[in-house]
Amino acid sequence: MNGLLDDFKGAFSKPNNGLIQIILINVIVFLVLILLRVILSISEVPEVYSTITNQLMIPPLIRNFIYKPWTVFTYFFTHEEIFHILFNMLFLYWFGKLVDEYLGNRRLINLYILGGLAGGIIYLLIYNLIPYYQVRSSFPGMIGASAAVYAVVVGAATLMPNYTFFLFLLGPVRIKYIAAFYVILSFAQSIGSNAGGNIAHLGGALLGFIFVKQLKKGTDLGQPLTNVAESIRKLFSRKPAMKVTYHRRDVNKASYNPNSYTPNQDEIDAILDKISRSGYESLTKEEKQKLFRASQKN
Structure with missing residues (x-):
């Protein structure tokens, strides 16, 4: 058990490990909910489990959402079904590796978070503005990382449309066709039983496309998130003891900053x-x- 905890600590303390950290957060929340469901069911208080999950899922109606605004973040780290989290995390890993390699760890994290937020906001807007969906708003809410994952998938496909995955039984397939297939599928199912989830998928996908297009133009939509994360990091980081040193300046040696350096x-x-x-x-x-x-x- 100690070895498992050490592995988790190592994954979270390792720098530039955002993809694995996101996956671990989703898996940990999933496992905790499984344990709670079993324990509370055996204790004959299943309603307590429902109360807990209701505090994590985003409700369809704004009048309910205003009392628990944190759910616009928590819903895309929460799963209850094994296949739901399995497919989400597999897609996140495959496409997230591409985004991480090409754009870097921080932008991958920003893309995931912004995709989740976009999916939640679109979900709320559609269910509160379009009468067709208002009559279907009786269910308690939505959970799952699909909107955030769709942002990463479409972002990767926008960034590298001709990159090829080798799929079982299909062979080599360019990722732009994989992304297009799932976007069209979500659009077709946006009037089905999981209408809310598919609407959120489309919101995340749109964010992923816009994120990469703007990044290519020089605008980083995730910079505010980076600034917030850096402020939090500085707030909790230890301040080193004051030390005065003198260095001879070498004008012929240029420093390399991966975030600002422009290659010649x-x-x-x-x-x-x-x-x-x-x-x-x-x-x-x-x-x-x-x-x-x-x-x-x-």
Whole structure:
């Protein structure tokens, strides 16, 4: 048991490990809810479990949502069904790896969170503004990371539309077709029994598309989230003891900041040569990010 806890602690303390951390949070919440459901059912107080889950799911009606606004965040970290979380986390891992490699850890986290928020907001707007859905608002609410995952899936497909996955029985398929298939499927099912969930999928997908398109134009929609996260980190980080040191400034040595550094033409040419020799997959994570930053300047 201690070894398992150490593994969890290591995953959360490891820098630039946002994808695994998001998956772990979803899995931990899922396992805790399973344990609570079993314990409370045996204790013959299942209504307590319902009360707990109602505090995590986002309700369809705004008049109920205003009393628990935190659910616009908690719903996309909460699952109750094994296949629901399994497929969500598999898709998040496959497509999230691409976003992480090309855009970096922080932007992947921002894309997931913004996708979840967009899905929740679209869900609330549709259910409160369109009469067709208002008569279908009797259920307690929505949970699941699907909207956030759709943002990552569509974001990856917008970023690298011709990247290929090898699918069982189908062979090589470009990810833009995978993303398009699931978006069309969600749209077709937006009038079915899971209308709310599919509407949220579409909201997340739209956010993923806009996020990457704006990023290519030089606008990072996730920067406010980055600023908030950095402020929180500084608030809880230990302040080092004051120490005065003197360094000789070396004007010939430039520092490399992965968030602000702009690669020069020689570096880009070298990366393009490497792609022509060994393919895109041979690039390191840093080289992929340099190539993306160069594309933003063009």
